[in-house]
Amino acid sequence: MIRFLCLLTIAVGVSTSHAQSSLHPWAREAQTKVAKIYGAGGLKELEAYQSGFLVSPEGHIATAWSYVLDVEPIVLLDDGRRFEAEIIHFDPAIEIAVLKIEASGLPYFAVPKTRTVNYGDPVLAISNLFNVATGNEPASVMQGTVAAIAPLDARSGTFETPYRGDVLVLDLIANNPGAAGGALVDSDGNLVGMLGKELRDAATGVWLNYALPADVFRKTIGDIIAGRVATTTQTKDPMLPRNESHNIQSLGLVLVPDVLETTPAFVDEVIEGTPAYASKLRPDDLILLVDGQRVENQRSLAKLLRTIDRRDNVAMTIQRDTEILTVVLKP
Template identity: 25%
Template sequence: MTENNAGYNGPLPPRPQNPPTQRAAEERAEEERQAAEHAAAGSPTESTPADRPAEGAPADLPAEGAPADTTDASDGVHAQQRGTPEQHETQAYPTAHATPAEQQSYGASFGYDAYAQPETPVYKRREKKRVGAGTFVTGMLVAGLLGGSVVAGTDALLDTGNGVGNTGTAQPQSVVVNDTGSVNEITGAAAKASPSVVTISVSGGQSGGSGSGIILDAEGHILTNTHVVTLGGQVADPAVEVRTNDGRVFQAEVVGTDPLSDLAVIKIDAPDLQPATLADSSELNVGDVAIAIGAPLGLSGTVTDGIISTLNRTISVQSSAVPEQQADEPEQAPGDGFNFLPPDGSEAPQQGTQGSIYLNVIQTDAAINQGNSGGALVDSQGQIIGVNVAIASAGSGESAGNIGVGFSIPINYAQRVAEEIIASGEATHGFLGVSVGPAASGNAEGASTFSVGAEVQSVEPDSPAQVAGLQEGDVITKVGELGIEDPQALTAAVRMLAEGESTQVELLRGSEALTLNVTVGRSPA
């Protein structure tokens, strides 16, 4: 910030904490006595005015006896700045040799008494900050995100000449710890988990993008998102490359994808891999520390932190990898809710070519941006609690970015899906066999925008729901440990179950509360 003051172009003085010392008072008295002697002797006062250092003295040195100003002029920042913009424009600042009357006026104008001002304030002309190359490139990447699609933006700025977004220009960075005596829990957790998080580059045809992944085992299996390895459904046979946290680069093969959970497993053939430590996501609390690790905008090894904002949030994410019509899929009003965008750096598919998937997720305010997809959400112990999958954005497409509302797939669910993909190349999901709609509260008058459960509208013959005894008109309020507030929550909860898994379903039948045991089938989608 540049001050606009007549005769002075420096920062305001720091607000002093103590009144002038006796020594300072004596020095001012001595200065006044010397000035009187010069005047009596007829010395020309024009040669050494009170607001200018003596001839031959450096202009920026403090007056004798004044405390030295240790502020680095290059940082352009003084301790604090006082006063309103109007005062900045009109207030003349006192010099190092201002009279007591001038100091009294200056002190009062800035809200503290005359005794509390600096003994002999010393001002140094502020220098402009220099911007390093790293800062400049980062600024360009952000500008690319705001000015066009992420892939096009980064490719235009960091062109490799092959038409594919160069997502690997930033050098890999391990967590840097310069002061081992002052390491907080975020640093410790990031240092533990970061070697297990990789950056993924995907290309196919004329498309390219990047994301993140989590090393599952020493055999090289890596967990990520389906929308990362398929570029949001644009590529069926992608070329996948992985860069580990220590900078090694390997070609990867796709083991399998699971569009209904938006999870995928890839594999690299590499020695000395560090598998991630997985937490138990069923033990999480709202308010727990949440740390996102990944490669937003291709910037590998980026660490951001926040808290768990809520648990068991249901979101819908549009995906061209699933059919437009699916079994157990609820009706959804167009335009409802936020625009949930997969942060992978790829273009969103056209509205007419995609279906929706319903996910039960962890919500966090840790910054998640495009490129964080498939990366880790970590607890304070450095254990993986979730796989970052989506963000809620106030914008869409090229203007999408972090607003403090990010989503992560709980690791318990992700681990089950990953194990099935590794074992058979695909994962299974539960199927109930009902059509449901929102259930209005009994206290609602007329139409209500709030739902208090999923009301059964029809039951398919010979389905798991019919076998368990569900009936039309039942209002499902809980599946296992998950509360059900609307049809989307029911779909997400049932699909989290594996084929053949049993659970309890709580419901209201009229005024009667019932609990039924259900063994789910396999979702055909």
């Protein structure tokens, strides 16, 4: 359990030309690989921006999965170029996503296979915290060290985060608005982690400053970029007809009332003797993915189910309390 306070924060890069010239060349190079991401938010305590970093020369960007990505986001690169980004896929278990912009020949981070940092190693956190970099200004840089490596036990509001593996605990302020999804690099400018979202320790309520180690998300990013994720295709005998209701008869699910365009796909009731009942789905389960495809709301769930043949199994990724589970509904 993480219970560490932040000890030191040193800002070593800001958006002025003087600050850029004072950075070591590899630090400035790392800044060019960090992107500014703008999406949903704008309400009280919900900032509409965060950070990400390039992981391929063809415009693939890794970032934290959050409410900011409830809409297709806008991405600004270090040189000020602006792109409409597509959300390729996300992994709810480690809460990261991969975006794609139409560009090529971009500078990018190689994601390491193994963990290359340890306790006490110096690091730089590069992100667009507080939305300081709004155009072609470089992302902000903070200097610190890895204070510890420990399992994550954290919450956001009343919800506990699903990831329980090791994180890099940092002695710099990495939990400010906009920092989530930023890059953590070592003293040579190599990627070692992704800055985490704003979370509190589950036991003490202390704000956490941490990064997800790069080796944890390397395979996920590689699978997404390579297309090794499930896709769906239109069939002649869809799981759902066009006039489906909240009670998805063919599966045995009753969802909560669909009162808004963004109503989440929460299960309200499971009908006994149906595929949903046999798969042990429960009321209050939140459906996140169907056959590997993101479920944004109840309407997108219905749209996805219409692309699946009623004779095929349906794999669903759900969130149940703090767990991320996969269930298979067999017709």
